[in-house]
Amino acid sequence: xxxxxxxxxGLVKPGGSLRLSCTASGVTFSNAWMSWVRQAPGEGLEWVxxxxxxxxxGTTDYAAPVKDxxxxxxxxxxxxxxxxxxxxxxxxxxxxxxxTEGTAFDSWGQGTLVTVSS
Amino acid sequence: xxxxxxPPSVSAAPGxxxxxxxxxxxxxxxxxxxxxxQQLPGTAPKLIIYDNKKRPSGIPDRxxxxxxxxxxxxxxxGLQTGDEAxxxxxxxxxxxxxxxxxxxxxxxxxL
Numbered sequence: 295x296x297x298x299x300x301x302x303x304g305l306v307k308p309g310g311s312l313r314l315s316c317t318a319s320g321v322t323f324s325n326a327w328m329s330w331v332r333q334a335p336g337e338g339l340e341w342v343x344x345x346x347x348x349x350x351x352g353t354t355d356y357a358a359p360v361k362d363x364x365x366x367x368x369x370x371x372x373x374x375x376x377x378x379x380x381x382x383x384x385x386x387x388x389x390x391x392x393x394t395e396g397t398a399f400d401s402w403g404q405g406t407l408v409t410v411s412s
Numbered sequence: 413x414x415x416x417x418x419p420p421s422v423s424a425a426p427g428x429x430x431x432x433x434x435x436x437x438x439x440x441x442x443x444x445x446x447x448x449x450q451q452l453p454g455t456a457p458k459l460i461i462y463d464n465k466k467r468p469s470g471i472p473d474r475x476x477x478x479x480x481x482x483x484x485x486x487x488x489x490g491l492q493t494g495d496e497a498x499x500x501x502x503x504x505x506x507x508x509x510x511x512x513x514x515x516x517x518x519x520x521x522x523l
Contacts, residue, residue: 331457338500338514339500341511343511357508358508391457397462397463398447400459400468401459402456405456
């Protein structure tokens with residue numbers, strides 16, 4: 295069974311930075327494409343971005359609202375996915391989920407809450 | 413801002429059937445697989461349909477999916493109180509380098 299555990303959320307001021315982590319088990323992490331999806335309070339799901347497996351180039355794609363502010367990376371030796379968030383805005387307040395990505399978002403973590411507020 | 417449109421809510425009595433539509437365009441649904449996610453209150457989303465109509469292991473056959481053109485549909489038959497949740501469709505958007513896109517979400521209420 296795939297397990298994804300996010301961590302690193304918290305309260306941060308506008309303009310600040312935060313790094314989220316997602317540790318995976320039950321999956322061959324190095325072969326997995328991984329995505330981050332967020333959900334603002336009371337709102338729907340929003341795809342944030344993805345990182346491909348290294349064998350598929352290890353490249354990244356981002357949604358327009360976070361491009362140039364967020365960076366996704368991975369450490370296959372630690373089975374860990376990261377989301378580095380900079381220049382945070384109040385509208386980035388959300389629960390952030392990491393997911394495995396195949397032809398769908400197959401497995402999801404429990405999420406970690408990021409609150410951007412002064 | 414979601415590019416896939418769903419009805420905000422649907423409801424039915426236990427044992428009845430509900431259908432949820434998901435409307436997109438030629439740049440997303442028409443040429444990509446559609447998936448569906450169930451989000452029970454206070455929990456993370458869970459994949460219930462992938463590749464338009466396939467069910468992951470453990471998902472009952474009361475849940476079924478279909479796709480035609482630029483739209484997709486999720487049907488839930490034999491509705492149960494435990495099916496009360498938010499449901500989202502999802503697919504890939506060509507104009508976003510095949511980034512993920514989700515529907516606006518539908519709240520299912522069991523009367």
